[in-house]
Structures are given as C-alpha cells and as structure tokens.
Amino acid sequence: MNIKILDSWLREYLKTDATPKQIAEKLSLTSVSVERIEKYKNDFLYDIEVTTNRPDLMSLTGLARETAAILSENNMQARFVAPKIVHPKQIKVIETITIKNNEKLVNRICAVVMEVTANQSSKIIKERLESTDIRSLSNLIDVTNYVMRVIGHPTHVFDYDRLATKTLTIRESKPGEEIITLDKKIYKLPGGDIVATNDKGEVVDLLGIMGLEKSVVTNQTKRILFFIDNNEAGHIRKTSMSTGIRSEATVINEKAIDPELAMDALLYGIQLFEKIADGKVVSDIIDIYPNKQKIPTIIVTETKINNLIGVVIPLKKAADMLFQLGFEVKIENSNLIARPPSFRTKDIQMPEDIIEEIARIYGYHNIPNSLPPLNTAAIINDDTNPFSWEDMAKDTLKYWGFTEVYTYPMVSETLFEGPLEDAVTIQNPLSEDMVYMRRTLVPSLLQVVSKNKNHPEIKIFEIANVYHKRQNNLPNELLRFAGVIKKSAISFYEVKGLIEQLLIELGIKNLVFKPLEKGGDGATVFFDKEKLGDIEILDSETIDFELDFQLLLKHATRKKAYQPLSKYPSVIEDLAIVAPATILTGDLIELIQKQSTLIKKVSLLDKYEETRTFHIIYQSYQKNLTSDDVVPVRMKILNSLKEKYNARLKE
Amino acid sequence: MQEQLLRLKNNALSLILESNSVKDLEEIRLQFLGRNGELTQLLKNLPKVALEDRPEVGRIANEVKRILEDTIKQRENEIGKKKIQTTTLDVTEPGIRPPLGHLHLVTQAIRDITEIFERIGFARVRHPEVEWDWYAFTSLNFPDNHPARDDWETFFIKQKPDTKKGPVVLTPHTSSGQVRELEKEEIPIKMLNIAKCYRRQSDVSHAPMFHQFEGLVVDENISIRHLKGTLDYFVKSYFGKKRKSRIRPYHFQFTEPSFEVDISCGVCEGKGCKLCKEGWLELGGAGMVHPNVLKNGGVNPEKYTGFAFGWGVERVLMMKEGIEIDDLRLLYSNDLDFLKQF
Numbered sequence: 001m002n003i004k005i006l007d008s009w010l011r012e013y014l015k016t017d018a019t020p021k022q023i024a025e026k027l028s029l030t031s032v033s034v035e036r037i038e039k040y041k042n043d044f045l046y047d048i049e050v051t052t053n054r055p056d057l058m059s060l061t062g063l064a065r066e067t068a069a070i071l072s073e074n075n076m077q078a079r080f081v082a083p084k085i086v087h088p089k090q091i092k093v094i095e096t097i098t099i100k101n102n103e104k105l106v107n108r109i110c111a112v113v114m115e116v117t118a119n120q121s122s123k124i125i126k127e128r129l130e131s132t133d134i135r136s137l138s139n140l141i142d143v144t145n146y147v148m149r150v151i152g153h154p155t156h157v158f159d160y161d162r163l164a165t166k167t168l169t170i171r172e173s174k175p176g177e178e179i180i181t182l183d184k185k186i187y188k189l190p191g192g193d194i195v196a197t198n199d200k201g202e203v204v205d206l207l208g209i210m211g212l213e214k215s216v217v218t219n220q221t222k223r224i225l226f227f228i229d230n231n232e233a234g235h236i237r238k239t240s241m242s243t244g245i246r247s248e249a250t251v252i253n254e255k256a257i258d259p260e261l262a263m264d265a266l267l268y269g270i271q272l273f274e275k276i277a278d279g280k281v282v283s284d285i286i287d288i289y290p291n292k293q294k295i296p297t298i299i300v301t302e303t304k305i306n307n308l309i310g311v312v313i314p315l316k317k318a319a320d321m322l323f324q325l326g327f328e329v330k331i332e333n334s335n336l337i338a339r340p341p342s343f344r345t346k347d348i349q350m351p352e353d354i355i356e357e358i359a360r361i362y363g364y365h366n367i368p369n370s371l372p373p374l375n376t377a378a379i380i381n382d383d384t385n386p387f388s389w390e391d392m393a394k395d396t397l398k399y400w401g402f403t404e405v406y407t408y409p410m411v412s413e414t415l416f417e418g419p420l421e422d423a424v425t426i427q428n429p430l431s432e433d434m435v436y437m438r439r440t441l442v443p444s445l446l447q448v449v450s451k452n453k454n455h456p457e458i459k460i461f462e463i464a465n466v467y468h469k470r471q472n473n474l475p476n477e478l479l480r481f482a483g484v485i486k487k488s489a490i491s492f493y494e495v496k497g498l499i500e501q502l503l504i505e506l507g508i509k510n511l512v513f514k515p516l517e518k519g520g521d522g523a524t525v526f527f528d529k530e531k532l533g534d535i536e537i538l539d540s541e542t543i544d545f546e547l548d549f550q551l552l553l554k555h556a557t558r559k560k561a562y563q564p565l566s567k568y569p570s571v572i573e574d575l576a577i578v579a580p581a582t583i584l585t586g587d588l589i590e591l592i593q594k595q596s597t598l599i600k601k602v603s604l605l606d607k608y609e610e611t612r613t614f615h616i617i618y619q620s621y622q623k624n625l626t627s628d629d630v631v632p633v634r635m636k637i638l639n640s641l642k643e644k645y646n647a648r649l650k651e
Numbered sequence: 652m653q654e655q656l657l658r659l660k661n662n663a664l665s666l667i668l669e670s671n672s673v674k675d676l677e678e679i680r681l682q683f684l685g686r687n688g689e690l691t692q693l694l695k696n697l698p699k700v701a702l703e704d705r706p707e708v709g710r711i712a713n714e715v716k717r718i719l720e721d722t723i724k725q726r727e728n729e730i731g732k733k734k735i736q737t738t739t740l741d742v743t744e745p746g747i748r749p750p751l752g753h754l755h756l757v758t759q760a761i762r763d764i765t766e767i768f769e770r771i772g773f774a775r776v777r778h779p780e781v782e783w784d785w786y787a788f789t790s791l792n793f794p795d796n797h798p799a800r801d802d803w804e805t806f807f808i809k810q811k812p813d814t815k816k817g818p819v820v821l822t823p824h825t826s827s828g829q830v831r832e833l834e835k836e837e838i839p840i841k842m843l844n845i846a847k848c849y850r851r852q853s854d855v856s857h858a859p860m861f862h863q864f865e866g867l868v869v870d871e872n873i874s875i876r877h878l879k880g881t882l883d884y885f886v887k888s889y890f891g892k893k894r895k896s897r898i899r900p901y902h903f904q905f906t907e908p909s910f911e912v913d914i915s916c917g918v919c920e921g922k923g924c925k926l927c928k929e930g931w932l933e934l935g936g937a938g939m940v941h942p943n944v945l946k947n948g949g950v951n952p953e954k955y956t957g958f959a960f961g962w963g964v965e966r967v968l969m970m971k972e973g974i975e976i977d978d979l980r981l982l983y984s985n986d987l988d989f990l991k992q993f
Contacts, residue, residue: 025929029897029899031900033911033928034929037929051901054902234796237798307872307874308939309874309876353907355908359875364879364897364898364899364900364910368876369876369883370876370877370880371884372771372868372877372881377772377841378773378774380769387765391762394754394758395754397752398754399752400750402752403987403990404754404755404758406757406982408859409860410859424781426807426808426821427806427808428806429806430851430852430853434859437808448985452985452987454988458987459752465847474781477780
C-alpha cells in the first residue's frame with residue numbers, strides 16, 4: 001500500500017534540518033521505501049510504499065516518529081512532535097446512544113455525538129487531502145480523512161438524525177442482505193460482514209469498509225455520530241475482496257490497526273470538528289474496549305544479535321535505537337529485554353524481530369558483504385546430475401535446428417490425453433483452457449504447430465513434467481522429452497535416426513523399435529525391456545515423439561569404453577538378399593550378425609523391391625582374413641537366411 | 652654446364668612468375684621441360700662433361716627440373732584461385748549454414764543463473780511443482796488467513812486435503828522447496844531451486860505460469876553479511892561489474908528480517924531516471940530464514956541460521972537484456988517468429 005505525504009505537512013510533526021532528499025534516502029534504506037519525491041507546487045511530495053507489517057506508518061504521526069528515530073541515529077538533528085491530543089472540556093450531555101458491540105468482530109469502538117455546521121473545508125485542508133489522493137468533499141467528511149492521515153486510524157461519521165436510533169447493534173451480516181453504499185451502489189452482502197443496525201434492524205453501516213447512503217452526512221447535517229471502529233482484520237479483508245470495495249479505510253483496516261490509536265483519533269477529530277465545523281460535543285464519550293492488547297516482553301542475547309547481523313553492535317547502542325523507536329528497553333547481563341510500543345505489537349513477537357529493528361537502524365548498507373563459507377560443497381557428479389543431461393539433450397537438438405518451446409502444463413479438456421478421472425484437476429482454473437495438469441506433452445506441441453501455420457517447416461521440442469494422479473498422495477511428476485517435426489514428405493527414418501543419434505549422445509545404444517503399441521503408424525522405442533516412448537506418424541508431413549526423460553536419465557552415461565583396434569584390415573562385402581517384404585530388416589540383420597564373431601558390423605545399404613543389400617564388415621583381431629575365412633561365414637549366413645526366412649542371395 | 656643450367660633455371664622461373672594464364676604456363680613447361688625442351692637439349696651435352704663432374708651436374712639438373720615443376724604447379728594454383736575469386740565468386744550470395752535452432756529465453760537465463768551460483772558452491776535441486784499446502788504455506792509461517800492462500804491468488808487441486816499436510820496447490824513460489832530441503836538433514840545447505848511456479852493471474856506483466864530461482868543457505872553463524880555478499884556476487888556476475896546492489900527492509904512471512912533487494916539502474920547508473928525509482932530497480936525479496944521455518948524443517952534454530960531469496964527468472968531476464976517485451980505472456984505464446992529471435 002502506498003501513501004503520499006507533503007513534506008510541509010510531515011514537518012508539522014518532524015522538526016529537522018534534513019532535506020527531503022535526505023529524508024527519502026534514509027527512510028528507503030532503513031524503513032519503508034520512498035518510491036518517488038516530486039516537486040508539488042512550492043512543496044515536495046513523498047510517495048511511500050508501506051509494507052503490510054507496518055500499518056502504523058500509514059500516517060503522519062507514524063512516519064514522523066520513525067523518521068525522527070532514523071535521522072537521529074544517522075547523526076542528524078531530528079525531533080518528533082506528537083499532535084496535541086486534549087479531552088473536550090465541560091461536556092453538556094444532551095444525547096445518549098447505546099452501542100451493542102460483538103467483541104469477536106470489533107476490538108474497540110470510540111464514539112461521540114456532536115452538533116456541527118456542514119460547510120466547505122479550508123484551503124489548506126483541501127490541499128493537503130488532495131495531495132494525499134483523497135478527494136475533499138465537505139468539512140464533515142474531510143475531518144474523518146484528515147484524522148486518518150494524521151493519526152493513522154480510519155474514522156467514520158454518521159448523520160445522527162438520519163441514523164435516528166437509540167441503539168446501534170454490531171453483528172455479522174446474513175448472506176444476501178442488501179445495502180446501498182454512500183456512492184449509491186447496491187451490493188448483496190456475502191454474509192459474515194461486520195454491519196451495524198438501527199432500532200428497526202436495518203443495516204446502517206458496513207463497518208471498516210464504507211458508509212451507507214442511508215446514514216451518510218449531507219449538506220443539511222446538524223448533528224453527527226463520530227465513530228471510530230477498530231475491526232477484526234480478517235473480516236474486513238474478506239468483505240473487501242468479495243465486494244470489491246477498496247477504499248482507503250479498507251486498505252488500512254485489513255492490516256490490523258493498533259486499537260490504542262482509536263481514542264487518539266476520536267479526540268483529535270473532536271478538536272478538528274470544533275475548529276472547522278463549529279463542533280460541540282453533546283454526548284458522553286463512548287469507549288468500548290473489552291480486550292486490551294497484550295504487549296509481549298522479548299529477551300534477546302547479545303551473541304544472537306551479533307551472529308545474525310554479522311557485525312558487533314554494542315548492546316548499549318542497540319538499546320538506544322530501540323528506545324528511539326518507542327520500545328521499552330532494559331539491559332540485563334548481556335541480554336536486551338524489550339517491549340514494543342502498542343502500534344508494533346502485531347509485528348514484534350520474537351528475538352529476530354528485535355534484531356531486525358537493530359539491524360535496519362544500524363543500516364544494512366553499513367554491514368559488509370562476504371560470501372558464505374565454503375567448508376564443504378555439494379558434490380555434483382555429471383553422470384548423475386539430471387540438469388547436465390537435460391542441457392546436453394537441449395543443446396543437441398538446438399544444433400540440429402530445433403526450437404525449444406515452453407507450453408503451459410495446464411491444458412483444456414481437448415488437449416488432455418486419457419480419461420478425465422485420471423486428471424490432476426485444478427479446482428479454481430483461470431479459464432477452460434487451463435483446467436487439467438497434462439499427462440502428455442505432444443498435444444501442447446501440436447497446438448504450437450497449428451498456431452504457427454505461416455511456417456512451412458517446423459521443428460520444436462520441450463522438456464517438461466507430466467502429472468500422474470495418485471490416490472491420497474501428490475501426483476507423480478515425470479519429466480518428458482517431446483518433439484514435433486513438420487515438413488513436406490517427412491520420413492519416419494529421419495525421426496528414428498534423430499532419436500537414435502541423440503540417445504547415443506546420452507550414452508544409450510542398442511534401442512529396439514517395435515510397431516506402435518497403441519496402434520496407428522509409428523514405433524514404440526525400447527531400451528532393454530523398458531519402454532522409452534513413442535514415435536507417431538500423424539500425417540504425410542507431421543511426426544511427433546515423446547520419450548520418458550527420467551528413464552533416459554537412469555541409463556544415460558558418459559562412460560567411455562576403449563576397444564582395441566585390430567591390426568588386421570577388414571574385409572567388406574555387400575550381399576544382395578531377396579526376402580519376402582514381410583520380413584523385418586532388423587530381424588535379418590540380427591540373424592546375420594549372430595552367425596560369426598568375425599562379423600564386425602552389418603548394415604542395410606540399399607532396398608529395392610524385394611531385394612535388400614547388406615553391407616557386411618568382417619574383421620579379426622588375430623590375423624589377416626582370407627577368402628578361406630570369409631567364404632564359410634558367408635555360406636553360414638546364406639543358409640541361415642534361407643532356413644529361417646526363406647531368403648536367398650540375388651542372382 | 653652448371654652455369655648454363657642455372658641460367659636456364661633463372662630464365663624459366665622469371666617467365667613462370669610473370670605468366671598469367673594456365674595456357675602460358677603450359678607453353679613454358681613445354682619450352683623448358685618438354686621432350687624437345689631446353690633442359691633436355693642441354694642435357695644432351697652431358698657426355699661432354701668431365702667424368703668426375705657428371706654426378707654433380709646430374710644432381711643439379713634434377714634439382715632444376717624439380718624446382719621448375721613445383722613452381723609451375725604453384726603458379727597454376729595461384730592463377731586458378733585468382734580466376735575463381737575474380738570471375739565466379741559472388742561473396743554476397745547467402746552462405747549454406749548448418750541447421751541452428753533456438754533455446755527458449757528462459758532456458759538461457761536458467762543456465763546463466765545456475766552457472767553463477769554453482770561457482771560459489773550452490774547445487775541445483777528439484778522439488779514438487781504440485782505440492783501440499785504444508786510446504787507451500789503453513790510450514791513457511793503463512794497464517795491461515797493470509798491473502799496468498801485465497802483461491803483468487805493460488806491454484807488449488809481438486810483432491811481431498813491431507814489431515815496433516817492440508818490441500819494440494821500448484822506451487823506459487825520456489826520457497827515451497829525450503830522445508831523439503833531442510834528435511835534432507837544435510838547441513839550445510841546451499842540450495843538453488845529453479846522451477847515453474849503458478850499464480851492465478853494473467854495480464855501483461857503476469858503469466859499464470861512463470862519461473863523462480865530460490866537460494867537457501869543454512870549453516871552455523873550464517874548472517875546478513877553472507878546474504879549481502881551472495882546477492883552482490885550474483886548481481887555483479889549476472890548484470891555486470893558496474894552494477895551495485897542494496898537491501899532494504901521489507902516484509903515476508905517466512906523470513907525475519909526480510910529484505911527487498913535493489914540493483915542500481917543500468918540506464919542512468921543510479922542517478923535516477925524514468926525507468927527506475929530514484930536510481931534503483933527492485934530485483935526481488937530475500938531474508939534470514941524465519942526460526943519457525945527452520946523448526947518446521949527439523950532444524951534447530953538455536954544452532955543454525957540461514958538466508959533465502961526467491962526471484963523471478965523472467966524478471967531478471969528482462970532486466971538484463973533490456974528487451975522490452977510489452978506482454979510477458981509472449982514468452983509462453985510460442986510464436987516461432989518470436990522464439991527464433993533469440
């Protein structure tokens with residue numbers, strides 16, 4: 001949340017010689033970030049981002065107090081001047097109103113009835129409010145906002161006569177209750193919102209969020225109920241999110257404001273009404289405060305302070321810093337005993353919180369930089385490091401002309417492969433396109449292909465998780481490696497070769513390709529008996545593949561094996577074999593290979609109609625091969641081919 | 652005789668070197684080395700040479716022959732090259748390149764980041780993307796009513812919540828890996844967790860899926876100075892030596908103290924400009940690990956301390972490259988015209 005504050009306004013509560021630039025710099029480095037300072041008429045305007053744990057700084061008082069402490073610690077003259085808070089004198093009680101609180105909903109209520117004159121605010125009040133992004137409306141409304149900015153507690157004002165009730169009852173709203181807010185918008189409440197009702201049981205206020213049309217002050221207002229409600233923050237946030245109302249007050253109220261500020265806000269507001277609206281108090285001052293907040297006592301040791309910050313800060317100096325920030329501090333032995341001010345109790349709960357205060361005031365920029373010690377280091381073995389294999393696979397494909405894509409793992413029903421009851425399903429999806437956690441990558445890649453119709457040739461890949469549902473457990477996240485190639489007259493063997501070559505790069509050889517298990521054109525790829533994945537021919541120009549990368553990781557290896565080179569030359573011959581087309585080339589090669597240890601390598605050289613020519617390399621480690629050695633092997637090959645597959649040498 | 656041979660050699664050489672065409676060279680070869688060439692003619696006089704001088708003259712004659720042949724060949728090559736260069740080679744025609752694809756920008760950034768942190772002893776790990784609420788929120792000290800747990804912020808999975816670990820979510824941050832890492836009981840820890848994260852928002856500066864990198868260091872006596880040192884090392888390694896880093900107070904549930912990390916603006920070098928906030932750019936959050944988080948991971952906060960940071964990969968990428976992508980979702984729209992630019 002951001003707050004904009006005029007320099008001159010801040011200086012009503014902060015007496016210092018520091019320049020706006022110095023103030024901005026010190027605040028940013030040690031407290032809250034001043035995102036900008038800009039010239040504003042003859043003044044400067046700070047735009048400050050306040051973190052959610054410091055709602056106390058959403059006010060001039062808070063900022064002035066904090067800035068004074070920081071500047072003093074940085075050896076600059078600075079003093080915090082708190083706004084004067086006085087109790088109204090000699091109240092003549094004319095009116096009485098009863099407030100029935102629900103202490104689970106509202107922590108504290110301070111209220112008073114006043115006679116007033118509605119009017120325009122003075123120029124200075126208007127200007128100050130407008131500089132802080134609040135629209136000036138009438139003096140009655142302006143007071144509530146002005147008090148909120150000075151003290152930091154949101155406040156509210158009802159038209160007492162329009163309210164026309166003797167009792168104000170705080171309760172939770174029922175689902176569907178309808179209200180009209182002061183900006184004349186109609187809302188149906190979700191239920192569980194904090195509302196106030198009048199004698200007739202009508203809702204007259206949506207507490208902590210926004211006033212209602214029914215009870216808002218007008219130009220005719222003569223009497224007001226000035227009302228400070230310190231609400232349970234969770235309720236406020238819920239109402240705000242479900243109704244979408246994000247008023248300035250809401251933003252502050254949902255952060256849990258210090259209830260101690262409520263009375264200050266009331267008294268300061270009374271003074272302002274007296275000053276700018278001829279205000280006169282006509283009721284007792286109501287203060288309903290059932291549960292005072294407890295202020296913790298926190299003990300922190302000197303060793304802990306110094307160890308966590310990484311520099312030695314004398315305990316006395318640390319105590320001074322805390323004192324400046326409004327803490328009660330004692331030093332006992334080598335311990336600091338500290339109690340935070342009321343406006344910090346939500347934020348300061350344990351020793352580390354105290355250390356944070358000391359460290360930031362000491363100045364994070366004053367702490368030297370050093371790298372953490374390297375006494376030991378994680379052992380990263382490339383063979384077992386999945387990331388290095390991933391890199392290798394990605395690089396290889398990149399240099400073969402592939403483009404890597406990143407697609408969303410959440411997919412639509414159309415892209416999800418498999419029965420929907422197997423899907424890891426998102427309960428609150430952003431759109432119908434992103435409901436299921438995918439079980440396969442290929443559909444997402446095919447979607448990319450169809451999105452890029454302007455490219456006649458596409459080669460893409462992705463390495464990402466798929467998600468397999470498990471009962472009463474987290475889904476199994478499995479790394480997959482998938483790709484799609486689209487080009488005219490693509491050959492299955494291009495993709496097969498690509499996978500073979502890539503896997504050789506990963507140290508995985510001797511893959512087995514079998515017809516596609518799930519049917520259709522393509523192949524299922526095995527290593528040993530394990531299924532690595534599928535190659536799928538979609539049409540004459542599109543082929544996809546998806547492999548189990550985890551399985552690849554299991555077998556990937558950088559192991560190098562030395563095979564002694566033979567001193568003797570090889571004998572090479574090509575055999576043209578006529579065999580029925582139904583016989584698989586792989587089976588023929590396997591059979592030939594098996595016939596002799598002298599056969600070093602067999603490969604398919606050519607295929608024409610029923611004739612397949614095999615390129616055979618014979619080699620021995622013991623001697624020069626002669627035809628006496630080769631002929632018997634060749635005979636054996638031809639015999640076995642004939643016997644098993646009815647294949648013969650072409651004449 | 653020797654003199655005649657040398658003269659012949661010199662004459663021939665100067666003719667060869669002055670020649671400008673293969674045809675001329677062929678003529679020169681015939682003139683000197685041909686069957687009726689000058690060298691052959693000259694050697695016909697060999698019998699006239701004194702017997703004892705003949706071997707020496709023979710040797711010189713052979714050498715002259717070899718030199719002339721080599722030089723002719725050499726000149727031929729020169730002329731040939733010149734010919735290609737001057738007549739048929741259009742160097743402006745496109746070269747034939749080997750295929751070159753493209754790694755996704757995010758992969759490139761992840762590699763850069765990993766390399767930097769590995770140099771100072773961090774090791775990359777992987778933790779679940781679909782995770783129990785316990786690891787994503789509760790163990791990280793998020794109160795029950797924290798806004799991040801609202802179903803308009805975080806994706807929830809349709810599944811019966813576990814009695815202990817709560818509902819299942821898509822990890823909204825890499826911090827979900829912190830307690831998982833602590834549970835390994837391998838201190839000292841220097842974790843680098845880079846992973847996909849998911850938040851329920853989609854606009855020009857948010858994609859529902861994005862990437863974070865998370866560092867976690869836990870050991871005895873780990874202090875704010877170590878956090879500062881590590882972040883500064885990253886900033887200077889990744890963005891450049893000139894860049895400065897600073898930490899400012901901030902607020903997160905799972906760190907205490909918490910910091911916002913800024914780097915000096917690369918455009919104005921810290922002077923302040925339209926692109927930055929008073930000379931600084933916000934990089935992301937960091938902090939000292941909250942004692943409750945250590946406890947939840949089974950680590951004794953009295954003995955060990957640690958720091959953590961978790962930043963957007965896309966964010967540092969954009970900040971580094973100065974590529975002003977007007978819609979972050981473009982990174983994941985997989986338009987090949989976009990991806991092929993990098």
